[in-house]
Amino acid sequence: MKHPHDSGSAHVSPVRPGTTTPAPLPAVTFAGLGLPAEMLRTLSELGVREPFPIQAATLPDALRGRDILGRGRTGSGKTLAFGLPLLARTAGRRAEPKQPLALILVPTRELAQQVTHALAPYAEALRLRIATVVGGTSIGRQVAALRQGAEVVVATPGRLHDLIERNACRLGRVRITVLDEADQMCDLGFLPQVAAVLDQVHPDGQRMLFSATLDRDVDELVHRYLHDPMVHSVDPAAGTVATMEHHLLVVHGPDRYAVITEIAARDGRVLLFLDTKHAVDQLTRHLRASGVHAGALHSGKSQPQRTRTLAQFKNSQITALVATDVAARGLHVDDLDLVVNVDPPTDAKDYVHRAGRTARAGESGSVVTLVPAGRRRETSRMMAGAGIEPTVTTVRSGEAELSRITGARTPPGIPLDGGPAVPRPKNTNAPFRGLGTGKGTTRGAGGTSRKAGEARKLAEARRAARVRRNG
Numbered sequence: 001m002k003h004p005h006d007s008g009s010a011h012v013s014p015v016r017p018g019t020t021t022p023a024p025l026p027a028v029t030f031a032g033l034g035l036p037a038e039m040l041r042t043l044s045e046l047g048v049r050e051p052f053p054i055q056a057a058t059l060p061d062a063l064r065g066r067d068i069l070g071r072g073r074t075g076s077g078k079t080l081a082f083g084l085p086l087l088a089r090t091a092g093r094r095a096e097p098k099q100p101l102a103l104i105l106v107p108t109r110e111l112a113q114q115v116t117h118a119l120a121p122y123a124e125a126l127r128l129r130i131a132t133v134v135g136g137t138s139i140g141r142q143v144a145a146l147r148q149g150a151e152v153v154v155a156t157p158g159r160l161h162d163l164i165e166r167n168a169c170r171l172g173r174v175r176i177t178v179l180d181e182a183d184q185m186c187d188l189g190f191l192p193q194v195a196a197v198l199d200q201v202h203p204d205g206q207r208m209l210f211s212a213t214l215d216r217d218v219d220e221l222v223h224r225y226l227h228d229p230m231v232h233s234v235d236p237a238a239g240t241v242a243t244m245e246h247h248l249l250v251v252h253g254p255d256r257y258a259v260i261t262e263i264a265a266r267d268g269r270v271l272l273f274l275d276t277k278h279a280v281d282q283l284t285r286h287l288r289a290s291g292v293h294a295g296a297l298h299s300g301k302s303q304p305q306r307t308r309t310l311a312q313f314k315n316s317q318i319t320a321l322v323a324t325d326v327a328a329r330g331l332h333v334d335d336l337d338l339v340v341n342v343d344p345p346t347d348a349k350d351y352v353h354r355a356g357r358t359a360r361a362g363e364s365g366s367v368v369t370l371v372p373a374g375r376r377r378e379t380s381r382m383m384a385g386a387g388i389e390p391t392v393t394t395v396r397s398g399e400a401e402l403s404r405i406t407g408a409r410t411p412p413g414i415p416l417d418g419g420p421a422v423p424r425p426k427n428t429n430a431p432f433r434g435l436g437t438g439k440g441t442t443r444g445a446g447g448t449s450r451k452a453g454e455a456r457k458l459a460e461a462r463r464a465a466r467v468r469r470n471g
Contacts, residue, residue: 028056033063036088038125046121052077057232058208059085067229068208069222078210082178083119089176089206090151091126098146098169100131100153102176105197107184108326109134109156109303110310115180116154128152133169135159136303143168157185157193164200171197175205179221182209183349186217198225244355245366246390247405248379253372257286258397259408260342260370264292264320266407269313269336272322273354275343283342284322289420291412297323325350333357338406341369348385355386368406 030043030051043049051059055077058070062085070081082104090102106112116132123130131150133142135158142159146169153160153169163169177198179185185194198207198221207226211218222229251259264270264287274280277298287294295309295318306326312318314333325345339358345351351369358365369390371379376392383390395402402408 028060033059035063035084036091036126039084039088039122042121042125048080052081054078054232055081055084058082058230061230061232062086062206062208063088065089065206067206067226068210069214069226069229069231070208070210071214071231071233078180079115079118082180082208082210083115084122086152086176086178086208087119087122087126087128090128093151095129095149095151096173097149098167099173100146100150100169100171101173102152102178103171103174103197103201104152104154104178104180105160105185105194106154106156106180107188107190108181109136110306110326111181112154112156113307119152119154123152130154133159133163134303136306139163157190157197160197161193171200172202174201177201177205177207179207179209180211182211182218182221183214183216184211184353186221187349191217191220194221195224244358246355246383246388247366247368248376248383248390248392249368249370249402249405250373250376250392250394251370252396255397256370256372257283259395259402260340261287261290261292261411262397262402262408263338263340263368263406264294265290265409265411266319266338267409268338268407269316269319269321269333270338270340270406271333271336271357272320272340272342273345274322274324277324279343280322280324287320287322287411288416291414291416292320293318293416294320294322297321297326299324299326325354337365339365339367340406341367344369344371344375344379344382346382348382351383351386351388366405 028051030048031040035043054070058068058081062068062082068082070078086102086104093101095101104115106115112132112134116130120130128151129149130152131142131145131154133146133153133155135156139159139162142163143166146153146163160169164171179194182194185191207229209218209222209226209229214222249259260272260283264272272283274283277300280296280298284294284296295312297306297309301309309318309321313321336358339354341351341354345354355367358367369379369383380390380392393401393405395405397408398410
């Protein structure tokens with residue numbers, strides 16, 4: 001199956017999937033790419049002057065209608081790399097009700113909303129309508145938007161599948177399809193739904209697949225659905241960059257939450273990753289009780305809650321965002337210079353995507369991973385798999401070295417939501433009596449272990465029960 005080529009354009013030899021194109025010439029500019037005048041004017045108004053490497057590499061081929069296989073670190077500018085050619089090649093056409101002309105498929109609601117927000121000014125300049133189709137929001141409104149006609153649909157696989165099942169969306173006229181963060185869609189189990197979508201779009205259409213990593217199930221999608229693709233990889237697969245510092249902080253177990261709290265109380269925003277929704281909620285409550293403006297983000301929150309929390313984090317009403325991996329992709333916050341893995345990821349790819357929330361668009365940033373001494377070797381192996389050789393430091397709460405690396409400082413201690421303040425340690429070597437630490441735990445000799453403390457509480461409860469029985 002072949003794609004039409006512009007007769008006047010220079011031929012570019014295709015590259016086998018898995019290989020890398022040479023670095024693009026620095027002379028590539030938006031103006032020299034033949035983008036519509038309205039789009040160039042909007043780029044200028046938004047202060048977008050020069051294309052990022054992934055954009056300079058892919059835009060010429062994408063504008064010619066070639067299938068694209070693009071690999072670039074998160075934050076490298078992939079959204080405009082696929083969005084500008086998609087909009088430019090759709091301009092001037094009008095969608096029939098329920099029949100979009102272009103489709104962008106993404107793994108998460110947050111990424112869908114971010115892509116829509118990033119492309120909206122250019123779509124408006126070209127008089128193109130965008131419909132965002134995600135779960136957690138009114139399906140009725142999405143049905144109505146599709147019925148009115150939308151040239152471009154930005155969707156998550158699950159909600160798009162629901163709309164297709166309701167006959168509210170038909171994909172036969174879609175001639176440009178983008179898969180963004182394809183590896184995560186596969187990791188989340190969306191491969192069958194993604195394949196079903198690609199089976200329904202116009203068979204002679206253009207397909208662009210962008211991801212930070214290209215492996216496993218992504219290869220299946222490439223071989224089944226991309227035709228003679230141009231392959232562009234402008235960043236190492238692991239996504240390491242010179243402007244990102246990586247630290248492995250070895251933390252004494254009972255001191256863990258004190259360390260976390262002091263980091264969260266820093267002057268500036270911080271994104272903290274944990275493994276479970278329960279742990280996220282628990283830490284968020286603790287931080288707010290310590291006077292830290294913290295907010296929780298995970299899949300158990302409603303979409304309006306998630307949207308509001310992200311907005312508050314971006315405008316600094318919330319300075320500590322506590323999240324599961326739902327925030328590891330699709331979250332772009334300007335000037336976010338610190339990401340903390342409270343729970344270290346077990347997979348190197350997850351580390352790459354969490355880390356990619358900082359040092360975006362050429363800015364600098366730090367990634368800090370907290371680990372007890374017993375997990376140091378295991379975590380170091382995971383980071384080596386991501387191509388990372390971190391600086392390893394043993395830290396304690398209240399120490400200057402922790403502040404130097406993370407900006408940690410003493411939390412205000414005034415609860416934000418009422419209730420009693422969280423007890424603080426009397427000195428830097430005292431136990432932190434917060435989450436994960438029993439009141440009887442001490443670091444030094446003569447302290448009571450957690451197990452002993454629990455036994456004491458149980459004995460006291462039994463004595464109280466005997467008193468009640470005996471009147």
